[in-house]
Amino acid sequence: MNSPIATALVLERPRELVRRDFELPTIGDDDGILRIEACGLCGTDHEEYTGHLRAPYGFIPGHEAVGIVESAGDAALERWDVAIGERVAVEVFLSCRTCPSCLEGTYRRCTNHGLGDMYGFIDVEKGCGLWGGYASHLYLAPDALVLPMPDSLDPVVATLFNPLGAGVRWAVEVPETKPGDVVVVLGPGIRGLSAAAAAKHAGAGFVMVTGLGPRDAPRLAQAKDFGADLAVDVETDDPVRLLKKAIGGLADIVVDVTAKAATAPGQALQLVRPGGTVVLAGTRGSPDVPGFDPDLIVYKEIKVVGALGVDTRSYETAIDLLQSGVYPFADLTRQTAGFDDVEALVQAMAGESNDPPPVHAVFTP
Numbered sequence: 462m463n464s465p466i467a468t469a470l471v472l473e474r475p476r477e478l479v480r481r482d483f484e485l486p487t488i489g490d491d492d493g494i495l496r497i498e499a500c501g502l503c504g505t506d507h508e509e510y511t512g513h514l515r516a517p518y519g520f521i522p523g524h525e526a527v528g529i530v531e532s533a534g535d536a537a538l539e540r541w542d543v544a545i546g547e548r549v550a551v552e553v554f555l556s557c558r559t560c561p562s563c564l565e566g567t568y569r570r571c572t573n574h575g576l577g578d579m580y581g582f583i584d585v586e587k588g589c590g591l592w593g594g595y596a597s598h599l600y601l602a603p604d605a606l607v608l609p610m611p612d613s614l615d616p617v618v619a620t621l622f623n624p625l626g627a628g629v630r631w632a633v634e635v636p637e638t639k640p641g642d643v644v645v646v647l648g649p650g651i652r653g654l655s656a657a658a659a660a661k662h663a664g665a666g667f668v669m670v671t672g673l674g675p676r677d678a679p680r681l682a683q684a685k686d687f688g689a690d691l692a693v694d695v696e697t698d699d700p701v702r703l704l705k706k707a708i709g710g711l712a713d714i715v716v717d718v719t720a721k722a723a724t725a726p727g728q729a730l731q732l733v734r735p736g737g738t739v740v741l742a743g744t745r746g747s748p749d750v751p752g753f754d755p756d757l758i759v760y761k762e763i764k765v766v767g768a769l770g771v772d773t774r775s776y777e778t779a780i781d782l783l784q785s786g787v788y789p790f791a792d793l794t795r796q797t798a799g800f801d802d803v804e805a806l807v808q809a810m811a812g813e814s815n816d817p818p819p820v821h822a823v824f825t826p
Contacts, residue, residue: 469481469595470521475515476511483590491534494532494600495607497597497599520585523594523595524582541607550776553771555574614783617823639664645714647722654680657684659779667690669704670689672694679817680820700728700732704732721745736764803824
């Protein structure tokens with residue numbers, strides 16, 4: 462009798478996504494299998510595809526997976542507090558639940574997993590290989606973390622649990638945003654719009670979102686639907702001048718979610734008030750940051766905080782906010798793609814095609 466088969470796309474090397482079949486593993490008492498319904502595409506995905514984020518092994522990309530628990534052991538179901546047939550979202554990080562970092566709740570720094578065991582970036586030769594969302598099925602390891610997902614949320618929209626969770630953590634929890642705060646978000650992608658919505662929902666008194674050039678123009682046009690009081694194209698306008706004009710001062714909090722935008726950290730220091738907070742959540746891909754003046758950190762007594770990933774509390778807040786319908790996440794400019802055309806979608810997101818990238822891109826097997 463043949464073993465059940467899963468299908469996946471393996472990124473064997475930069476720009477080489479190869480379709481492969483995998484045997485589904487035999488499930489024990491403490492693990493499970495997810496049948497993937499949808500997996501959101503992240504900026505990390507196209508950076509992996511182009512080789513900006515490179516691994517010395519092949520892997521299945523995708524870390525924003527939502528699907529149905531198809532099989533699982535009794536211990537796993539009890540730990541996750543879910544049932545067979547239930548829709549769940551899968552967190553990026555694994556947690557051993559025993560190391561000091563996991564015990565204090567910062568499991569993204571788990572000493573037994575950490576960055577080396579993130580879903581969507583694990584060696585395809587490890588275990589059953591089904592460690593990424595560009596697949597029909599995902600292996601739910603004993604240390605996996607899952608979140609029950611309301612049936613009322615369409616699975617494609619539900620993949621926003623990840624970027625919206627990032628918005629909640631980066632724009633609210635990390636900088637401790639208070640009612641009335643002025644918040645500036647650098648970058649109008651899905652995480653930027655999510656950060657704006659999260660900040661406004663937390664009571665921010667004024668939210669500004671910035672972008673750059675024609676590529677970001679459609680996203681800036683949608684920013685006001687997601688809590689932004691002002692949207693600024695920094696290619697044509699001075700964001701510091703416009704912020705001062707709008708509120709008579711500078712921001713309490715600046716959240717940088719840009720990717721490969723070398724000048725954004727320097728701009729963040731210009732936009733934040735003395736004694737304010739800058740959250741760096743985007744990555745440069747390079748140590749070169751033109752315009753970054755560290756003396757401003759001293760003279761203005763700026764608090765600069767790095768933010769990596771999301772945690773369960775932020776995800777749960779995000780799921781509640783998605784379900785509430787307060788912001789039109791279901792109406793975002795969106796494109797879905799299956800096994801045959803997801804590569805073209807990733808190329809568009811990377812800016813390597815003539816197709817404009819959608820705000821929200823989703824793989825649906």
